[in-house]
Amino acid sequence: MTEQTALPDAPGTGGAGAKPDAAVVRDALGVGVAVGLSGFAFGVTSAGSGLTLAQTCALSLLVFTGASQFALVGALAAGGNPLTAAAGAFFLGVRNAFYGLRLSQLLALPRAVRPFAAQWVIDETTAVALAQPTRRGVRIGFTVTGLTLYVLWNLTTLLGALGAEAIGDTDAWGLDAAGPAVFLALLAPMLKNTTERAVAALAVLLGLGLLPVLPAGVPVLVAALAAPLVLWARGRRAGDTEDGAVRGAAEGRDER
Amino acid sequence: MSVWIAIGVTAVGCYAVKLLGLLVPAGALERPLVRRLAALLPVALLAALTAQQTFADGQRLMLDARAAGVAAAAVALLLRAPFLLVVAAAVVVTAGVRAMGG
Numbered sequence: 001m002t003e004q005t006a007l008p009d010a011p012g013t014g015g016a017g018a019k020p021d022a023a024v025v026r027d028a029l030g031v032g033v034a035v036g037l038s039g040f041a042f043g044v045t046s047a048g049s050g051l052t053l054a055q056t057c058a059l060s061l062l063v064f065t066g067a068s069q070f071a072l073v074g075a076l077a078a079g080g081n082p083l084t085a086a087a088g089a090f091f092l093g094v095r096n097a098f099y100g101l102r103l104s105q106l107l108a109l110p111r112a113v114r115p116f117a118a119q120w121v122i123d124e125t126t127a128v129a130l131a132q133p134t135r136r137g138v139r140i141g142f143t144v145t146g147l148t149l150y151v152l153w154n155l156t157t158l159l160g161a162l163g164a165e166a167i168g169d170t171d172a173w174g175l176d177a178a179g180p181a182v183f184l185a186l187l188a189p190m191l192k193n194t195t196e197r198a199v200a201a202l203a204v205l206l207g208l209g210l211l212p213v214l215p216a217g218v219p220v221l222v223a224a225l226a227a228p229l230v231l232w233a234r235g236r237r238a239g240d241t242e243d244g245a246v247r248g249a250a251e252g253r254d255e256r
Numbered sequence: 257m258s259v260w261i262a263i264g265v266t267a268v269g270c271y272a273v274k275l276l277g278l279l280v281p282a283g284a285l286e287r288p289l290v291r292r293l294a295a296l297l298p299v300a301l302l303a304a305l306t307a308q309q310t311f312a313d314g315q316r317l318m319l320d321a322r323a324a325g326v327a328a329a330a331v332a333l334l335l336r337a338p339f340l341l342v343v344a345a346a347v348v349v350t351a352g353v354r355a356m357g358g
Contacts, residue, residue, distance in 0.1 A: 100277015207304030
């Protein structure tokens with residue numbers, strides 16, 4: 001491939017200063033196992049919402065993006081029209097396209113491999129991959145997280161759906177807090193500078209403020225506008241000072 | 257049957273957008289603005305999702321035991337706890353607050 005990226009290709013065994021492969025694998029397994037186990041909460045919720053075992057498992061196998069799956073079963077349980085429910089889940093899934101944009105730079109996969117890698121383009125694999133300093137690390141992180149998570153998420157979905165009856169009220173067990181805790185843990189390392197924090201804060205305001213007035217799934221998409229809005233605001237402010245362009249360029253290089 | 261239709265539409269749609277992101281030509285991503293946006297969009301989306309899953313019930317905003325659980329997760333993160341422990345803190349504290357009638 002001729003793709004140019006800012007990422008260095010680490011030499012085979014990882015050069016001096018590079019993160020050891022074992023450390024990348026450990027991080028990836030940590031995320032894969034923890035999030036994979038939370039498929040249990042999805043299985044229980046889905047079965048509790050009236051979906052059959054086959055439907056519940058099909059969602060985890062084929063959709064494989066947790067927030068969309070939860071949104072779909074929630075909307076179906078609330079008696080929503082199937083297409084409206086699917087639209088809400090789809091809107092939530094659109095964020096994965098943006099992750100893909102980023103990952104395709106970092107992974108630099110051959111075109112033939114991309115359709116197979118695509119199913120694993122989700123919050124967690126992106127977060128782990130983005131945290132790695134080298135292309136080798138990115139690829140290991142993405143693959144190990146993707147594989148662990150896919151296998152465990154589907155296994156625990158099945159167990160959760162089978163055990164839904166026995167568990168009773170999942171909320172009483174606090175399992176509904178697992179989802180946001182996972183998202184928070186993925187988000188935290190991304191909040192390195194004021195731009196990122198401003199984007200996160202504005203996104204929270206938009207996501208919560210619009211929730212009561214827009215259809216399910218749409219507020220999150222509108223919240224994505226926080227990124228261009230903050231960039232635009234910073235661009236304007238930087239334009240007011242003479243060294244704005246220089247500063248912007250320096251920061252651009254800082255980004256991986 | 258209608259549930260299967262919803263599952264099918266969601267599965268096809270979600271896979272399509274994942275693939276779309278990977279297939280966008282690399283040249284389109286070389287511009288600094290696009291690179292910065294691609295880095296910041298996940299921040300915005302994750303932040304909005306975290307907030308909604310913590311403070312929303314359907315289309316209503318509400319403050320319940322989940323907020324305490326997620327706050328516990330935030331503290332665990334600040335203490336550099338491992339991932340599993342962060343999630344466990346959220347679940348245990350949420351269940352604990354509910355058990356106490358919160």
